Amino acid sequence: MDRAEAFAQIAIIAINVLGSSIAAVRGMLASAGATNEELDAAIGVVQADAKARKALADAASGRTE
């Protein structure tokens, strides 16, 4: 095996490793169930309900806020 052939083989292996690593990251993120945007949206839903419930608690505690 000459040097050029060895480099070519290494390049092919490196590309395969990179490709499978990227696929693995994407797969693990998908299996985790939520992207960062989806997590932020879930937080927003909770916050909206918390605001409505805070108004109820304010009224019940006599706060005029």
Add this chain to the structure above:
Amino acid sequence: MRQRIFYPLYFALVLCTALLFVSCASVGRKERAVHSYQTIHAAIASVQDIERAACIPATDATKCTSALAPKFGLTDAKHVEINKALSDAFALEIKVGDALKAWKAGDPPPTDLAALSAVASQILKIAEGFAPADSDARRILENATRLVASVQAIADALGGK
């Protein structure tokens, strides 16, 4: 000479492995924190719902109309006291939510968690004052206990434990 040829391959392997762990650890920690955040909200909301159902406030929202409420210790004064704490808890929960949205790997847990933890303990203390023989009082206590644990769970998730 042959070993030098493999250096780029070793470097690529190490880089890919590091990227894999950093990406997954960061999203995984935030996801765990968001689950705890949802549990916190569910616990505070449950305390509110059970308390309101037991109190049955009418025209004057600060007074209970239920004849059963005072029997387990839910007086008008306690109704006002627990609702002040619930209002504080919801306000802090909204702030923690904003901090959680902006959180990135390496950041410390949101600073408002300490204040939320203090309010959660306050709600638990009020709940512990209710008669434990009553089922509503027990449910309030269970949810207040869950609330305290969930606040700690967010800190643990973002603190990397």
